[in-house]
Amino acid sequence: MSETAFRTAVDGDAVVVRYPDPAGDVGSVRLWSELDLADPALGPVDGGWELRLPDLPVDRLEYLFDVDGGRRLDPTNPQTVSGAFGEHSWVGLPAYAPPAWLGEPQVPSEKAAVVVEATPVGEVEVTVWAPAGADSGKPLPMLLVHDGPEMAAYGELLTWAGAGIAAGSLPPLRVALLAPGPRNERYSANPAYASALTDHVLPALLAACPSDHRPVLVGQSLGGLAALHAAWTSPGTFAGLMLQSGSFFTPELDPQESGFEFWDAVTGFVATVHAATRGAPDAPSVAMTCGSAEENHANNLLLRDHLLQVGLDVSWGEVRQAHTWTCWRDLLDPHLTDLLRKVW
Numbered sequence: 422m423s424e425t426a427f428r429t430a431v432d433g434d435a436v437v438v439r440y441p442d443p444a445g446d447v448g449s450v451r452l453w454s455e456l457d458l459a460d461p462a463l464g465p466v467d468g469g470w471e472l473r474l475p476d477l478p479v480d481r482l483e484y485l486f487d488v489d490g491g492r493r494l495d496p497t498n499p500q501t502v503s504g505a506f507g508e509h510s511w512v513g514l515p516a517y518a519p520p521a522w523l524g525e526p527q528v529p530s531e532k533a534a535v536v537v538e539a540t541p542v543g544e545v546e547v548t549v550w551a552p553a554g555a556d557s558g559k560p561l562p563m564l565l566v567h568d569g570p571e572m573a574a575y576g577e578l579l580t581w582a583g584a585g586i587a588a589g590s591l592p593p594l595r596v597a598l599l600a601p602g603p604r605n606e607r608y609s610a611n612p613a614y615a616s617a618l619t620d621h622v623l624p625a626l627l628a629a630c631p632s633d634h635r636p637v638l639v640g641q642s643l644g645g646l647a648a649l650h651a652a653w654t655s656p657g658t659f660a661g662l663m664l665q666s667g668s669f670f671t672p673e674l675d676p677q678e679s680g681f682e683f684w685d686a687v688t689g690f691v692a693t694v695h696a697a698t699r700g701a702p703d704a705p706s707v708a709m710t711c712g713s714a715e716e717n718h719a720n721n722l723l724l725r726d727h728l729l730q731v732g733l734d735v736s737w738g739e740v741r742q743a744h745t746w747t748c749w750r751d752l753l754d755p756h757l758t759d760l761l762r763k764v765w
Contacts, residue, residue, distance in 0.1 A: 427468040428497030429512060435475040436512055439497060440486050442469040447488055454484040455743035456714060478714040480517035480741040483509045504575050504746055516741070520581075520751055527583030529553035535597075537625045540617035542607055546600040547622065549630060550579055552586060552593050560633040562594045562765045563626065565618075567608065567644030569598025575746035576641075581753045590758055592765060595630050601644070608640075608647035609683030610690035612654065615647070619655040634765050635660035637705075639757065641749050642717075643668045650690055656701040660764040663708045663757050665749045669720040671695075677716070694724065699731050706734040708760040710752040712742040736760070 429438045440450045440463060450463040450470040456479065463470035463486075474482070483502060485492045494501060495510035502511050531554075535547040548569065555561060564582075572578045578596065585591030599622070601607060607614040623636065638659050640648035645667030652659045670678050670687050678684065707728060711721040718739070728735045738756040742748035 429495050429510075431512065431514055432473075434514070435473055436477060436482055436514065437471060437473050438463065438484065438486075438495070438512075439468075440470040440488065440495070441497060449487075449489060451487040452484055453487050453492060454482060455745060456482075457716075477514070478741060479514075479712075479743055481511060481513045481747065483511045483743070483745055483747065485509055502575075502745075502747060505571055511747075520754060522581055522584040522588075522754055523577065525584040526587050527580065528587045530579070530583055531555075535626065535629065537617075537622045540621040541613040542602070542611070542617045545602065545617060545622050547626065548573075548598040548600075549626070550582070550596040550598065551630075552583075555593065555595070558631065560631045562592060562634040562761070563597055563630065563632045563636040564594055564761070565597045565599060565623070565626075565636050565638045567599055567638070567640035567647055568601050568604070568642075569596075570600055571746070572639070572641065572749070573598055576750040576753075578750075578753065581750075581757075585754070585758060590754075591761060594761070594765075595632075597626055597636075604643065605681075605683060608643035610646060610650045610686045611683075615651040615654050618651050619658050623658070635705075637661040637663065637761060637764060639663040639665070640667070641665040641746075642744065645669075646687060646690075649694070652705055653690075653694065657703040659705045661706045661708070661760045663710075663760055664721075665709075665752065666711045666715055666717050666744055667709070667721060667724070668717060669694075669724045671720055671723070674720045674723065675716070691720075691724070695727055697727075697731055700728070700733045704733050706736075706760060706764050708736045708738070708756045710738040710740075710749070710756050712744060712748040713739045714742060715744045715748075717744065 427441050452461040463472040498510045500511050501508045533549045537545045638648045645664040669691050709725050711718050
């Protein structure tokens, strides 16, 4: 195989990852990804290292190479994606297509920084996005987003909002990007954070940016857990929740997470939800999404079924992806779009 042909490629229903090593200087190469692969080691072949991955449970693979103990991008693949832990290479199978709205026109927009002080967890930083020219005194619906700066940077949330408003599929709205701060501590079913959000941050935001609708709260992973916890402990506050790949751990389904420092708080709250026999009369509408290849897939399905059983309005969406920002981006439409149109 020529040097130019020695590159990662899709071959039918398989991805063949390759790492070039024409001089034979490398001792070992392993594939790192969010997937639980039986054997992620690449084998030596003429020109470098190779691993064939047939029948993957994802349509888009995000990955790095572990080369002699150090993680590296794929030097043969120009496609990269940014994330909270740096760039990763990615490759799409034939079934994968990015959202159409990524290339659509967007409304002009503006941002304002807000710091809410003296909450039970200290300062909470918020960036408020709105269509350009929106009068701060004009009531607009508000979407609150956990891990907001990250979801904007890596999940294209503001691109989705700007394109949706421009196309008329979304009403003009404000998006409040909530910076996580000490993320694990705040988002692990922490009553102090829930109080900070509902009793301090939200009133401050609505005082500056009035709305004639109850807000909708979005969260991913632990941020999804924190969204459900805030709504569960403060009934009537939110019109809707978007819970993406929430960390709804149970001892039966998630023993691999038992070393997490806030395991007891998380599983205790989730057990409380599962013990409920009916939802609150003013419970929010809920949109749940998840990657079908995630460890969280099973606990998300379990929670979905229970919320439906106790009478909540719950919708579900999934894609063949892992626990990534791209997975959450690709599920914004139609699932968050439909939720906002339903409750607003």
